[in-house]
Amino acid sequence: MKSPLFWGMVYLFMAFSFVFFAIQQKGRTGEWDLFTIALVAIAAYDFMIALRYFRMKPKTEDK
Known part of the structure; x- marks a missing residue:
């Protein structure tokens, strides 16, 4: 499973793409x-x- 940072970047890229469109x-x-x-x-x-x-990332690093 990829990290929350990776998925946050994917969704951020998709959001900027939808704004562009x-x-x-x-x-x-x-x-x-x-x-x-x-x-x-x-x-x-x-x-x-x-x-x-992105808010989930610090919680997963503590474990």
């Missing part, structure tokens, strides 16, 4: 449509998971 979609359409809002929501969820993994 949301910015690109907003630039193409010129407005906030349902797809853009969904991309931002997925990015927020990925940021939350990444932060949870």
Whole structure:
């Protein structure tokens, strides 16, 4: 099993990717449509998971 730091970095990369795609979609359409809002929501969820993994890291190093 990979470390929590690894999974935190994976989810952080995915979150930044979804933010990038949301910015690109907003630039193409010129407005906030349902797809853009969904991309931002997925990015927020990925940021939350990444932060949870980063907070888990110090607990696993103590063991």
